[in-house]
Amino acid sequence: MIIDTVTVADAVRSRLERSLLAGDYPAGAEVRDTxxxxxxxxxxxxxxxxxxxxxxxxxxxxxxGKSARVRSFTPEDVADIFRVRRLIEFDAVVSVCRDGDTAGIAASLEKFAAVKNDQDWESAAQADMCFHSAVVAAAQSPRLSSLFQTISTEIRLLMALLRTHYPRISTLRDEHAGLLEALNARDPGLALRLWAVHLEDAETFLSQRIGETMLST
Incomplete structure (x- = not known):
């Protein structure tokens, strides 16, 4: 049996990543080595x-010659990322409704149970990402999954900005439970409508928040 060795640098990287996904660092914030x-x-x-x-x-x-900074986005970036998300996820939704196995998606939904309180946005964001990744994986298209992976970092960073949009994590969990119900109903029309509302709601909030931040700086 091979046991992976976690270096101190790996542990620090993991700790910083969790902080970024929890929204502890605002977009554009300096992350100095010192x-x-x-x-x-x-x-x-x-x-x-x-x-x-x-x-x-x-x-x-x-x-x-400068310190590292948290990656930031413009409203145009948000629109482009969600455009690609729709291309990927809508196709996956139709595929899953047709003949996909939703067991993995249901298992990912249970990750919301690990969220102990409404302040644990890190776990909530991870559960959200796991759910959407599971939907794409259920489409059983390696290339679709690969394409989704290319924008996964951007999606996860944008998730950190959604923290104030979901003061109650149960609301986020319930939204995803509704998406799973639509998939299990094998109704692509219903599933696509719910998916469109879910993504549009997030995109609108992010675009407005980022736009307001840009105006205030």
Missing amino acids: HVAQQLGVARPTARVAVQALIADGFLVRES
């Missing part, structure tokens, strides 16, 4: 490796 090292009690080179890994994964960006 601050990370001090905050987590690790050596600066270790913090630098962790930050660089998050840059490589698309969570952070860094211009030459």
